[in-house]
Amino acid sequence: MKIEKLLFVTKFEELGFDAVRSLLSLTKADLNHVVFINVIERDRFAMSRVGYRKDEEIRLREAANIRFIDWSENLFEQGLEVGVYIVVGTLVSEVIKAAQKEETDLIVIGRSHKGVLEHLYSGSDVTELLRRAATPVLLYKHLSETAISIEKPFDRPLLAIDWSPASLRAVEYLKGLGDVVSEVSLVHVASEKDLKGTSAMEIQKTRKETRQKLEEICTLFETEGIDARAHVYIGDPDDEIEKAARDCQATMIVLGSSAKSAWVEKWLGSTPRKYAEESIYPTLLIPPEKK
Amino acid sequence: MGKTVLVVDDDPDVRLFSVTVLEEHGYAPLEAANGEEGLKMIKENKPDLIILDVLMPRQSGIRLYRELKTDKSLKNIPVIILSGIAKKTFLRSQKALTEFGGKEVPEPKIYLEKPVEPEVLAEVIEKALS
Numbered sequence: 177m178k179i180e181k182l183l184f185v186t187k188f189e190e191l192g193f194d195a196v197r198s199l200l201s202l203t204k205a206d207l208n209h210v211v212f213i214n215v216i217e218r219d220r221f222a223m224s225r226v227g228y229r230k231d232e233e234i235r236l237r238e239a240a241n242i243r244f245i246d247w248s249e250n251l252f253e254q255g256l257e258v259g260v261y262i263v264v265g266t267l268v269s270e271v272i273k274a275a276q277k278e279e280t281d282l283i284v285i286g287r288s289h290k291g292v293l294e295h296l297y298s299g300s301d302v303t304e305l306l307r308r309a310a311t312p313v314l315l316y317k318h319l320s321e322t323a324i325s326i327e328k329p330f331d332r333p334l335l336a337i338d339w340s341p342a343s344l345r346a347v348e349y350l351k352g353l354g355d356v357v358s359e360v361s362l363v364h365v366a367s368e369k370d371l372k373g374t375s376a377m378e379i380q381k382t383r384k385e386t387r388q389k390l391e392e393i394c395t396l397f398e399t400e401g402i403d404a405r406a407h408v409y410i411g412d413p414d415d416e417i418e419k420a421a422r423d424c425q426a427t428m429i430v431l432g433s434s435a436k437s438a439w440v441e442k443w444l445g446s447t448p449r450k451y452a453e454e455s456i457y458p459t460l461l462i463p464p465e466k467k
Numbered sequence: 468m469g470k471t472v473l474v475v476d477d478d479p480d481v482r483l484f485s486v487t488v489l490e491e492h493g494y495a496p497l498e499a500a501n502g503e504e505g506l507k508m509i510k511e512n513k514p515d516l517i518i519l520d521v522l523m524p525r526q527s528g529i530r531l532y533r534e535l536k537t538d539k540s541l542k543n544i545p546v547i548i549l550s551g552i553a554k555k556t557f558l559r560s561q562k563a564l565t566e567f568g569g570k571e572v573p574e575p576k577i578y579l580e581k582p583v584e585p586e587v588l589a590e591v592i593e594k595a596l597s
Contacts, residue, residue, distance in 0.1 A: 211524065241551065248522050249556040252529060255563030259524040260477075278524065 177349045181209040183280040190286030193247050195316050201328050204355040209257040211278050214240040215270045237262050268304045275311050284314045302452050306433050310466045315452045315459040329458045334361040334426035336417045342432025346462040351400045359403040361424035362390045365413040383408050413447045421457050433461040469493040470515035475505035477523040488585045502526025521550035529560050536572040545595045547577040554578040
């Protein structure tokens with residue numbers, strides 16, 4: 177799995193060129209093509225009584241075009257290939273369409289800015305995107321939202337392993353980024369009920385077995401020239417992964433995304449969704465392989 | 468039948484503008500919406516002139532121009548670049564691609580920054596085809 181082409185989704189207010197710039201370390205691996213997309217949602221210029229305002233659509237399109245020209249010039253001059261989509265429609269559908277058309281290896285998107293009620297009833301764009309995208313999705317957090325530096329998000333990723341097919345696929349994904357990743361922290365969060373047994377010996381045995389499995393994955397990274405460290409945390413993954421990221425001074429959290437149905441996601445939630453929407457860290461979600 | 472001119476631009480308004488200018492001056496226009504489609508049409512139709520945008524989906528004008536100028540059978544087709552991207556950027560980009568191991572390519576015959584007046588476009592088309 178290589179990242180040769182990425183799709184950068186922006187509404188401009190949440191993700192700017194500083195975020196693009198921070199991803200350019202990926203050119204040391206295989207990145208050679210950046211595609212920008214700005215989706216103008218109809219409610220920006222549709223008026224309930226008057227109808228459709230063509231002049232407003234043109235103004236929004238040209239404003240986006242002017243920004244993309246500036247960003248593209250910067251990337252073209254570095255020898256990168258650049259493409260642009262400025263489309264009117266629904267965010268998630270247009271992003272999925274562009275990702276398929278361009279056959280991108282990664283989608284980069286900012287945090288959803290929907291209101292609480294809207295979020296509750298329709299779900300966030302991010303959740304919807306995660307559910308529908310066959311491509312890994314990087315949830316980028318704006319610099320002003322975080323207290324951490326994200327100059328090089330791929331430098332020290334923390335990979336949360338739950339042994340699901342998607343999290344093991346994430347191992348393969350990161351292994352291909354040897355020129356960009358300096359160290360991977362592998363963490364497995366065991367829940368308290370996983371610690372079977374009543375004696376300290378038995379509990380330590382569970383910890384040791386988990387750690388051994390993680391060490392095997394560390395070896396896979398090390399053969400690719402990437403330093404890797406294994407960590408076992410105990411508790412609720414919804415909290416512990418973020419703690420581990422802080423402890424390891426990680427620059428990004430990587431998770432296999434859930435294959436749960438839309439209904440289950442909406443009402444019961446999921447760890448990947450929680451991190452995508454709430455973590456201060458850029459969060460890379462790797463979907464399970466589509467059959 | 469006039470000479471064929473292929474317009475490669477993802478913006479339908481710009482394509483319409485160029486096609487109208489071409490038809491008014493007796494040329495036979497062809498249209499493509501991105502670099503990939505443009506290259507396919509160039510190979511199939513061997514147009515007499517190409518009006519090429521730079522920033523497009525699928526394949527940019529920078530890569531398409533490079534493909535044309537490094538292909539023996541296509542390199543002599545004149546190209547007018549019509550783009551919002553500055554000429555300086557286009558040339559720097561080509562230089563960077565050459566430094567990465569690509570072949571050196573000549574500068575485009577004519578480089579126009581958008582927007583352009585119809586009479587100016589008509590004039591440069593005539594010049595490029597002469």
